[in-house]
Amino acid sequence: MKVNLLDLNAQYENILPEIKQEINNVLDNHQYILGPAVKDFENDMQNYLSVKHAIGCASGTDALQLALMALEIGEGDEVITTPFTFFATASTIYRVGAKPIFVDINPDTFNIDVNKIEQAITPKTKAIMPVHLFGQAAEMDKLMQLAKQHNLKVIEDNAQGIGAKFDNQFAGTIGDIGTLSFFPSKNLGAMGDGGMCLTNSDDLAGKLRQLRVHGESPKYYHKWVGLNSRLDSLQAAILRVKLKHLESWSEGRRQNAKMYYNLLSNVKEIKLPFINEKAKTIYNQFTIVCEKRDELMAFLQSNDIGCAIYYPLPLHLQECFSYLGYNEGDLPVCEKLSKQVLSIPIFGELTKQQIEYVSLKIKEFYQK
Ligand SMILES: *Cc1c(COP(=O)(O)O)cnc(C)c1O
Numbered sequence: 001m002k003v004n005l006l007d008l009n010a011q012y013e014n015i016l017p018e019i020k021q022e023i024n025n026v027l028d029n030h031q032y033i034l035g036p037a038v039k040d041f042e043n044d045m046q047n048y049l050s051v052k053h054a055i056g057c058a059s060g061t062d063a064l065q066l067a068l069m070a071l072e073i074g075e076g077d078e079v080i081t082t083p084f085t086f087f088a089t090a091s092t093i094y095r096v097g098a099k100p101i102f103v104d105i106n107p108d109t110f111n112i113d114v115n116k117i118e119q120a121i122t123p124k125t126k127a128i129m130p131v132h133l134f135g136q137a138a139e140m141d142k143l144m145q146l147a148k149q150h151n152l153k154v155i156e157d158n159a160q161g162i163g164a165k166f167d168n169q170f171a172g173t174i175g176d177i178g179t180l181s182f183f184p185s186k187n188l189g190a191m192g193d194g195g196m197c198l199t200n201s202d203d204l205a206g207k208l209r210q211l212r213v214h215g216e217s218p219k220y221y222h223k224w225v226g227l228n229s230r231l232d233s234l235q236a237a238i239l240r241v242k243l244k245h246l247e248s249w250s251e252g253r254r255q256n257a258k259m260y261y262n263l264l265s266n267v268k269e270i271k272l273p274f275i276n277e278k279a280k281t282i283y284n285q286f287t288i289v290c291e292k293r294d295e296l297m298a299f300l301q302s303n304d305i306g307c308a309i310y311y312p313l314p315l316h317l318q319e320c321f322s323y324l325g326y327n328e329g330d331l332p333v334c335e336k337l338s339k340q341v342l343s344i345p346i347f348g349e350l351t352k353q354q355i356e357y358v359s360l361k362i363k364e365f366y367q368k
Contacts, residue, residue: 001304003350003354004306005307015245031233037234038233041231042056052205057194057196057197057231064157065227082130083334089315093129107337109136109138112130114142117146126153127152128153137161138156161284164282172198192232194235212229213230252349260344267366270289286343286344286345287310290342307344309338312338314331314335
């Protein structure tokens with residue numbers, strides 16, 4: 001048996017005719033930049049997430065940069081974030097000229113440890129950027145309270161958490177601005193790049209809409225220096241079809257997770273994902289903490305089971321951020337976990353047999 005970490009074949013099989021029809025509609029009306037396809041998708045997303053404004057842009061990375069720019073964060077400012085995330089979370093802080101300040105993570109959820117944020121706040125701190133890692137929202141109640149107390153902005157990097165909730169509120173709609181990525185391996189993936197900013201503020205929405213078109217309004221009059229970062233109309237048309245299925249796909253992932261919990265809960269060498277009782281996760285990844293991680297990974301791969309390490313090197317130890325002056329040992333929780341985590345297949349279309357096979361092989365490895 002072969003089990004890929006992610007297999008999009010089954011997902012596309014059913015919806016491909018509808019996607020092709022929607023692509024044809026875009027080809028027929030020739031509105032390739034910010035036409036009705038983008039507007040319609042933005043409206044659908046606003047309705048789905050109960051958020052006032054959804055602003056499509058070219059990628060999840062650009063969404064973060066646009067959010068920082070809209071909040072006028074730049075030179076001399078500090079932004080507090082997590083070191084255990086995809087690179088773009090911190091690279092965008094760097095790109096706008098601000099300084100990323102890394103705070104260690106909660107060992108159970110892998111998200112930023114909200115109890116360690118306060119000690120990282122300085123007079124230069126302008127914002128906190130939590131990441132809803134692997135599809136589980138960070139502890140937004142405590143985080144928002146802290147932000148309010150210290151008059152800080154909150155940008156939610158929700159690239160991995162579309163449809164996730166905290167305290168019954170959609171992740172990405174709780175802070176000042178939330179961002180989404182439609183990179184193909186995200187839970188709502190395009191057939192290329194795409195991203196989005198979410199906000200309930202009319203002011204910020206207006207600014208974000210201008211910033212994605214060179215900061216212009218009206219045309220050829222520039223109040224700001226923005227980006228050229230639009231959500232492609234073809235991608236928007238594709239995503240609109242897929243959005244209708246997102247809830248059922250996420251439910252499929254949760255069902256798969258349940259099977260893993262049943263099959264693997266008594267394997268003492270691994271720790272299954274811990275989900276905060278206030279959080280509803282979408283399992284962008286199913287990430288276990290395991291003994292002999294590298295050997296387990298090699299064993300699973302030799303048995304045709306896809307798996308991956310998210311993330312092998314925390315951001316504070318990346319070469320490009322050495323100027324920040326962090327050393328090994330500064331953020332011990334994420335440093336340790338980066339050597340122990342392994343993400344195993346969780347996508348919605350996995351079969352029961354495949355989940356049983358993955359579980360069996362994990363057990364077999366530790367019984368050797
Ligand atoms: C994927 C991802 C991004 C970047 O999204 P792109 O669309 O690839 O630019 C940013 N942050 C996190 C946490 C991500 O997982």
